[in-house]
Amino acid sequence: MARLHLHLLSDSTGETLEMIAKAALAQFEGAEIDRHFWPMVRSQQHLDRIMGEIVRNPGLVLFTLANAEIRERLENACHEAGLATVSALDQVTRSLSSLLGQEAHARPGRQHKMDEAYFARVEAIQYTIAHDDGLLWEEWEEADIVLAGVSRTSKTPTSIYLANRGYRTANIPIVVESPPPPALFGLRRPLVVGLTTSADRLIQVRRNRLLSLNQTPETDYVDQERVNKELKFARRMFADNGWPVIDVTRRSIEETAAAVINLVNERRGALSKANPGPKPV
Template sequence: MTRLHLHLLSDSTGETLEMIAKAALAQFEGADVDRHFWPMVRSHQHLDRIMGEITRNPGLVLFTLANMEIRERLEAKCRDAGLATVSALDEVTRRLSSLLGQEAHARPGRQHRMDEAYFARVEAIQFTIAHDDGLMWEEWEEADIVLAGVSRTSKTPTSIYLANRGFRTANIPIVVESPPPRTLFGLKKPLVVGLTTSPDRLIQIRRNRLLSLNQAPETDYVDHDRVEKELKFARRMFADNGWPVIDVTRRSIEETAAAVINLVNERQSGLSKGNTGPKPV
């Protein structure tokens, strides 16, 4: 299979392009794509510097550039190099302009204004990274969400996704031989959510993880009886503390995070008052 080089050029952070590229590439199973990110391209000099890298790795150039001079310079240079270019927002912007009856304002990164929500999201990401895998448990009361589950139940990637949505998220591995700190059972502010999965799926994920690390794939870590014991231990803990439970067996990270956010919203609106047991989702 031929490798495709995909160049993403933006006059801002490149988040919009990254999401568009991710959504589009998801339609092509097994595609061998090497993505190159070029954010904050706001001058001719900057563009000229990165064009050398682009021509050395020719491929599709996807861009969002508000400055017409820089955009035209990019398109001209790509034409000369025989490279295809796509402006990611042109068609949407044209349609909106027609329907709204007004011209679009060409302001770089306008969709990412440095408002309070932006800074809250940055702070949430920093908090979440610092409180991954049971770290800094003394500060869990400051979290919005605490995810609990045995090893390889997608706690960390789900936490990062939630942080990108502005939720300060901590996570803790549930280990039979090493009970979590007592702080976990007395939290008031954060919503504690238990993550669980099927034994067979968990064993498959763990075995793949061991293989990726060049470790023996047959250990207690993937023993069926031991894995079942771990999951039962975790589920009992969730039930004893009345924490809602999400089964991640057939859920993507995005779907799991959406289920967590729904639980947060229910809690905030008071819909979940009176529940005494774990709530499977």
């Protein structure tokens, strides 16, 4: 299979383009892709500087450009070079414009403006980093989510992903020889979620981790009997406390986080029905 050059042009950070490209490429197994990332393209001069590189590496040009003149210049240049272009958000924007009855604002990076939600995400990330791996358990009541699981069940990366979605997330490793602090079992505000996985998958992940650290992969850390005991201990704890459990064996970090968010929303919906508040007079 020939390699494909994929050019991602954005007038902002390019995060949206990267997510779209990642989701689309996941549908093609074994595709060999060379990505060329061009963020913050906000002037014709900037576009002209990078067009030479694009022409030298012909492929698909995927873009999100709010400025009509820059966009037209890009499309014309690519047409002359025989390159295909795709505007990633056109169809969605047109549909929304039709349904809402208003024109879209052509403002670069509008989704990244520093509003209240932006600062809430920053605060969530700071909280999550500070409360990783069982740290500062005295402040867990301030969390939105607490993830619990044995070592290498993707607690930290899932926590960071959730933080980027605005959820203050703490996590704690479940260790047979070192029970968690009693505070974990008395939490009221945060949703505690247990993460588990298959023993075979966990051993594989742990063995790869040891090898990456140039350590011997033959220790109790990857012993089949020991791992089974750890997982059984954690599952019993989850069941005894009525915590929802997510099996991460075949889930990506994004899929695990989505499942956690669904649990949070379900819990909020249940609480809202249980406490509907005063009826309007």
